[in-house]
Amino acid sequence: MVDVYRLYKEKGSIYWEAKTPQGSRNKAKFYFASSSSSDAGQYQCAYQSRNGWSVQSDPLPLVLTGSNDKPSLSALPSPVVTSGGKVTLQCGSHRGFNRFHLTKEGEDAFSWTLDGERRPDGQTQALFPVGPVTPGHGWTFRCYGFNRDTPRVWSAPSDPLELLVSGRLRDSPSLSVQPGPSVAPGETVTLLCQSGDRTDTFLLSKEGAAQRPLRLHSQDQDGRYQAEFSLSPVTSAHGGTYRCYRSLSTDPYLLSQPSEPLALVVSEDTRCTFSRNTVSVRDPRRLKLQSGLRWERASPGPGDPIHGSSSKPSLSALPSPVVTSGGNVTLQCGSHQGFNRFHLTKEGEDAFSWTLDGERRPDGQTQALFPVGPVTPGHGWTFRCFGFNRDTPRVWSAPSDPLELLVSGLSGKPSLLTPQGPVVTSGQNLTLQCCSDVGYTRFALFKEGGQDLPQRPAWRTQGGLSQANFPLGPVSTIHGGRYRCYGGHSLSSEWSAPSEPLELLVAGRLRDSPSLSVQPGPSVAPGETVTLLCQSGNRTDTFLLSKEGAAHRPLRLRSQDQDGRYQAEFSLSPVTSAHGGTYRCYRSLSTDPYLLSQPSEPLALVVSDYTVQNFTRLGLAALVLLLLGILLCQAGHDREGARDVARS
Numbered sequence: 001m002v003d004v005y006r007l008y009k010e011k012g013s014i015y016w017e018a019k020t021p022q023g024s025r026n027k028a029k030f031y032f033a034s035s036s037s038s039d040a041g042q043y044q045c046a047y048q049s050r051n052g053w054s055v056q057s058d059p060l061p062l063v064l065t066g067s068n069d070k071p072s073l074s075a076l077p078s079p080v081v082t083s084g085g086k087v088t089l090q091c092g093s094h095r096g097f098n099r100f101h102l103t104k105e106g107e108d109a110f111s112w113t114l115d116g117e118r119r120p121d122g123q124t125q126a127l128f129p130v131g132p133v134t135p136g137h138g139w140t141f142r143c144y145g146f147n148r149d150t151p152r153v154w155s156a157p158s159d160p161l162e163l164l165v166s167g168r169l170r171d172s173p174s175l176s177v178q179p180g181p182s183v184a185p186g187e188t189v190t191l192l193c194q195s196g197d198r199t200d201t202f203l204l205s206k207e208g209a210a211q212r213p214l215r216l217h218s219q220d221q222d223g224r225y226q227a228e229f230s231l232s233p234v235t236s237a238h239g240g241t242y243r244c245y246r247s248l249s250t251d252p253y254l255l256s257q258p259s260e261p262l263a264l265v266v267s268e269d270t271r272c273t274f275s276r277n278t279v280s281v282r283d284p285r286r287l288k289l290q291s292g293l294r295w296e297r298a299s300p301g302p303g304d305p306i307h308g309s310s311s312k313p314s315l316s317a318l319p320s321p322v323v324t325s326g327g328n329v330t331l332q333c334g335s336h337q338g339f340n341r342f343h344l345t346k347e348g349e350d351a352f353s354w355t356l357d358g359e360r361r362p363d364g365q366t367q368a369l370f371p372v373g374p375v376t377p378g379h380g381w382t383f384r385c386f387g388f389n390r391d392t393p394r395v396w397s398a399p400s401d402p403l404e405l406l407v408s409g410l411s412g413k414p415s416l417l418t419p420q421g422p423v424v425t426s427g428q429n430l431t432l433q434c435c436s437d438v439g440y441t442r443f444a445l446f447k448e449g450g451q452d453l454p455q456r457p458a459w460r461t462q463g464g465l466s467q468a469n470f471p472l473g474p475v476s477t478i479h480g481g482r483y484r485c486y487g488g489h490s491l492s493s494e495w496s497a498p499s500e501p502l503e504l505l506v507a508g509r510l511r512d513s514p515s516l517s518v519q520p521g522p523s524v525a526p527g528e529t530v531t532l533l534c535q536s537g538n539r540t541d542t543f544l545l546s547k548e549g550a551a552h553r554p555l556r557l558r559s560q561d562q563d564g565r566y567q568a569e570f571s572l573s574p575v576t577s578a579h580g581g582t583y584r585c586y587r588s589l590s591t592d593p594y595l596l597s598q599p600s601e602p603l604a605l606v607v608s609d610y611t612v613q614n615f616t617r618l619g620l621a622a623l624v625l626l627l628l629g630i631l632l633c634q635a636g637h638d639r640e641g642a643r644d645v646a647r648s
Contacts, residue, residue: 001050007030008045040152041152042539043062055563061152067155067156069095071362073089073091076319080213081164087130087163090128094122097155098147100113100144102128103144104139117450139253162212164203171257173245175193181265182265183234184266185266187233189264190228191229193216193259195226196224199248200218201215201248202216203246207261236355237359311335314334316451317403322408323408325407327374328371328373332369334366338366340390342357342386343386344356344384346382354370380404381405406486406495408498409494409495413436413497415434416483417502418431418433421546421550422504422505425507428474431470434467434485436496438487440466441490443488444495447481480506482503486498509592514534514600515600516603526577529572533569539589559587577607577609579605582605583602
């Protein structure tokens, strides 16, 4: 029978509050009169009976939400995902959070935390790759923002984001437009979705749009189901490619195959100049640009844009500035200055420009998403963007920083390594080396989830390799992650295939150290089995075992909870002489898989070859016996000689 329950916070030895259980005496309730940030933390409970105090329960984290404005959550390139496809969820805020937490609702609920990245416009964001998306469960997400120094105090949740899985219903609806696919700004356009199969709802999706598709209930018209989507008044932001889907009320998140794409062109006066000839077109994006062509806007009047009227916007590539040859990418130009128009320019021989209306995000920032591709290595892919307002179309912001896309191909991939090994400590100087036996003249370094692509010229080593060093400076927590490098030639814009990923693990983020022990002992013979046991009394999701001087990544195992202690057993079998050396153990949390604890005390594993030692000992013993025999024989011979001399 339980006499009393106690609630502890953060594994403290002093209890938070004690309650005498009531009724069945097998439970107690702890109430917080009003929640504040001081209540956030990790709690455990224990009870006292006539047998004494129990062990403490598994920890329960208590998170306080709503401390700040909600972040925004969007799907890139679209919330409509083909069954089995992947999507990137973008959680962002202008509150300066350095951590973001994504949750998935439903039966297969999960959560995921990533570091935030600061964009040039001051906003921070995290990109969560999600997939493959299947129709088995719902795909509804929310995200939160918080700061690393207050990990249990979160913002209000974002608005929910629902992913729609297409392809579940095999037949496709049809999509048509009235009065036609080319209209002028200010007119009214009707997009008509139709199907001969039973349909409860039609959805209209625009390529490249992060917001959810438009949804309308279907109407039965003489045995055909249809819905009319009216766009009025039309602006240039409505221009683009549309697709229509149908769904049933029994599965509102599972869609049909898409309709054939329909391109809606919102006409603007443009002229294309090439030498002295003028070509009139409706939409510059539909003209295949050739060397020497230049786009100019004919309205609202003569004169070049005035640059630098306000702070520059930010330009980033989603999901990454590294693009496989022939692939597509979305360029995101955004600003907190409230621009309602954005202009993208491509530099180089095949230069072009493109203007889109801005979309206001829930966090107040405006942005435009420019789909670019297919990206090929034929020319450079360097971009800048500008922001401006519709009522002052010739007064533009300062240009964004240039963004260069790296086009990776199929040539030989280089190698990426670090002389310091994969585990580094805070404050340590860090250099990454990219090298190849292919005669590359330059190398580029890329960190997964980042936007920077630092480049270095290659130099020749004595062994004939081409190599470049990337000094990253003193190590901090931002250096943890996965890196790849690419090789390139000076006369080509194509880069090599990526190197194998290099994981950098930063030790010392978690202050306490695990313990490391060995069974059956630190000295073993070849062919035996050795178990290295990592343990910690603090919550641990993963243990890592690292060997001094080894270039390969540490061994990694999920921890097991054994009576309140977390542990993992690393088995080495069969042991060889290569296993000999000094080992250290680290612990990490799933929220920061590249940030490790302080290391355990070093453990030296000695692999003794007893067979060789025994043969050596036997050989020495035989040699000693042989020498003794020779000496004894010599002594006997000397004594016989002495007797013969005495007789004579």
